[in-house]
Amino acid sequence: MKPNLIPYPEKLTFEEGKFVIPETLILNDKLPKEETEYFKKRLGTQVKFQSSSSTEKVHVMYLQVSQPKMPIDPDGDKERYSIDISPKRISISSHTKQGYFLALQTLIQLFEEHKEDGQIPAMEIEDHPKFAWRGMHLDVCRHFFNVDEVKQYIDYLAMYKLNTFHWHLTDDQGWRIEIKKYPKLTEIGSKRKESMIGAYVDDTFDGKPYGPYFYTQEQIKDVVKYAQQRHITIVPEIEMPGHALAALSAYPELACTKGPFESATKWGVFDDVFCPKDETFTFLENVLDEVMKLFPSQYIHIGGDECPKTRWKECAHCQELIKKNNLKDEHGLQSYFIQRIEKYVNSKGRKIIGWDEILEGGLAPNAAVMSWTGVNGGIEAAKSGHFAVMTPGSYCYFDHYQGDPQSEPNAFGGFTPLDKVYSYNPIPAELNKEQSKYILGVQANLWTEYITDFKQVQYMIFPRLMALSEVGWGTADSKNYKEFEGRVINQFKVLDKMKINYAKSIYNISGKVISANKGIAYELSVSQDPKGIRYTTDGTEPSVNSKIYQGPIGIPQSSTVKSAYFEDGKLKSAVSTQEFTVSKATGKKITLEQQPNENYSFGGAFTLVDGIIGNVRKLGKTWLGFQGKDVIATIDLGEKTNFSEVYFNTLENKGSWIHLAKSAKIFVSDDGKNFKMIKEIGKDEIQNLKGKIKLNVGNQNSKYIKLAIENAGIIPAGNPGADSKAWLFVDEIGVN
Known part of the structure; x- marks a missing residue:
């Protein structure tokens, strides 16, 4: 054994x-x-x-x-x-x-x-390990964790043979590292007047001042020494040119506009960023000097992600800089910014690493890339002879849900359960043997917008850190996931002894909608013996006397399935609840002309006809997310069918770059080739319906229905993420 x-x-x-x-x-x-x-x-x-x-x-x-x-x-x-x-x-x-x-x-x-x-x-x-970089990240800007908690975090990495701690120390919501030359960074930038709370769509605040919270340089030295004793390298991150509001609140002269600024109270991305002028570079070089004295790591992380170009477009200095240096556009200016910083860091005997947006406008000569928006950044870097660390959100973002979002604490969104983390292969299939040598390794990230205390930090990383550990070591094999799951459950005894608040999601019922008999069925699974599953279909609470699960449950009509795991007559799991809304499109064959972003692609196109109406507060596994893409979905009803209503849902949360559709068109066809438009609505009507679109299309009799839902496109000025591609989130398509 x-x-x-x-x-x-x-x-x-x-x-x-x-x-x-x-x-x-x-x-x-x-x-x-x-x-x-x-x-x-x-x-x-x-x-x-x-x-x-x-x-x-x-x-x-x-x-x-x-x-x-x-x-x-x-x-x-x-x-x-x-x-x-x-x-x-x-x-x-x-x-x-x-x-x-x-x-x-x-x-x-x-x-x-x-x-x-x-x-x-x-x-x-x-x-020996397969990968040299086996990392975990911790964001201490959205919510702060004290020195003792950071040391505990480092201990968790050491326990499972991870060797890199990526410390995210600066962001819009707070500056967390003492810089002696610039005391206002911590006097002003380490606090905010309040914090966003609740689900991201609520846009509500707690009204409570947060901070000042930061680490003194003596505390930093103490933590670095502590990590070194555990053979863990700390890679500090100082964000630039974006995510700079906390710094600009202290030193507004480093922006393109006069301000005043304040540390962000919301989550998301903001237009005010560092202006690429000499004063800014002097400031950043001085900051980096102090950072490099504290951290002996080979790499210094300079961020580089999510930098809106709105202010640069409007800034006379920036436009002159573009002309003077023969840069193509503002993306070229971002490359200029990163390369200038890299040259300075290299002059100190160090190297830079940044999120994959540092590829914009051309990659700095010696930079390494941290590929988070997907795997393409890592592929591009490796093919051009640059090192990369793979950390795609769909596999490696531990702020995503790890169990059924309905029964999990509020999270940022996405769905990344233990088995998905374990299935990840950091070497992209697109790379040959020589190119693969540029993949340094793998890292998971923990962003803390919705993680307010250290117990929740523990909950979000365990047990997923164990899966990451084995992926980074190179011995993970998704074919043997159940065997790995057994080892994880055995490790829970150790976590219990250490009083670590780990997620028990793998004990809960996992449900999956499958196509069955021209409709859908609900397939349940659990890490233990499935004979212990009890369920109801009338919305009542399951008990030891409820139906015994013996296979996928047919869902012929709208209903509510509740399920739970029982052992020795006692309830051993949370009760899982799933509501189904069945229409004539439910379970039918559906195709998409463009695929969703991998972070929000759970279940693929079938998610749009699985009978589950998405929860607007939990962007887990019930929504498909498309960045900069239209949704063009064709449903094959199987035979000519009478219907008079078509519905679908979409979302709006501009702070997270999510915009309602610009328009929607409905087409019908009898052969799947020649389509006739039967309905069109525009932005105003979609806005009035608040994204819950239910349309009367008259009496129709067709085999195929096509929906063309238009993405909002490029986010306009004055909105978070201006000049970037908008997100379009779409859920259940129904036909009645």
Whole structure:
């Protein structure tokens, strides 16, 4: 039986016999001190040190000075290790303290797993990671977390062999790092007058001043040292040229307009950004000087994402700069900005990394790309000989829902359950072997708009951090997901012991709508024995006496399915509720001419005819999101059908760049080729209906229906995200 190790080692072979765990573990006195002290503290067992000449005794842990048995790989050798567990002793082989530390994480998990039976099976482990960058990000700007909490976060990374902590220190909503040359950054920029609360569509505020919250330079040094002791590199992020409102509130002269400015109270993207003038570059260079003295990391993250060009278009200085440097447009100006910063950072012996928008207008010569909007940024970087870290939102954004949004705490949106994280392959299929070498690794991001305390941080990263860990190590195999899930559940005992507030979403019922008998059926699954599932279809609460789930539940008409998992007669999960609204289009064949963004594509086109009306407060798995694209959907009703009404839903939240459709047209056809328009509505009518579109189309009798829903296009000036592509969110298409 496989040991419950996460990440699972590259190679593990069982041997004869078992190592009996003694009350007092004898350790070689030549072991590296800091790492061994960490091991003692984590393990919580008694230890005694003995010289290497005495290591033939039983129950000894011994660090061999010889090289590991594995062949040497210069790129990954520092994290290689091997462990030999025999009935007499445990030996670790590694070239470095880092490899030794990783070996200790494996041993700690083995000791924890076998604490009750008191003996570890003899085995030999030969191990090293596939990817050099295995990272987790934490946003401390939207909501702040103190030094002790940040240290706990770093400990979680170390437990599962991640080696990079991306610390997001500046944004529109707060500046969180002390810069001695510019004290107003923390005096003014580290606070805001209130915070947005509730679902993102509510646009409501708590009325409570937030801050001042920031880290002193002494605190930063303390955290950096703490991470180094755990062989974790901290990569600091200083946002530029966008996401700069907190900085501009302190130093308004760095903007294109006079201000005044204040730290943002809403989430989203704002037009006021750093102006690319000499004063700005002097400011940023001075800031980076202090940052680089605090953080010894090779890479400095300079943001570069979501920078609206509205102010630059209106700024005489910016337009003159474009002409003077023969730049094509404002995107070229962004490239100019990034390249100028890169040149300075490179002059200090460091490198820059930025979000994939730094590709706009041409990539800086030595920059690395963090690919978040999808995988294309990483592909483009790798093909042009630049390093990339893969962190696509659809797999790696841990602020997304991880279970049924109806039963989860409010999140930003999206749907990224444990199995989806585990299925991710950081090497895009489009890259050849040589290009693949430029993929440094993988990272998950935790943005904290809706994460107000550290308990919620824990909830959002666990257990998904475990899946990320195995993906980054290179031993994840989605075909064996259920086996991995079993190891995760075993790890919950460790999290319980540490009093970590992890999500138990995998215990809850998971529902999936499938096509069945010219309609739909509701397929339920659970991590345990599915025979424990009980359900109702009349909206009543399920009990141990309710129907036993034996296969997909047919949904012939509008109804409410409630389900839960029971064990030994007791409720063991949350109750899952799903309402169905069945129309003549439900479950029918549907095709889309353009596909949704991968972050909001759950279920694909079928989501539009699955009988589920999307929750406007939870952009989880019931909406499809299209950025800059129209929705052109064709539904095959199977035969000529009488109908007189067509409906669909769309959303508006301009703060998140989501705009109502510009227009909608409905067409019918008998052959699927020749279509006739039967209805058209414009922006004003869509606005009046508040996105809930229900249209009388007269008496129709057709086999095919086509909807053409027009995206708002480029966001106009005066709106958040101006000059960027608008999002169009569409939900259930119904026909009656």
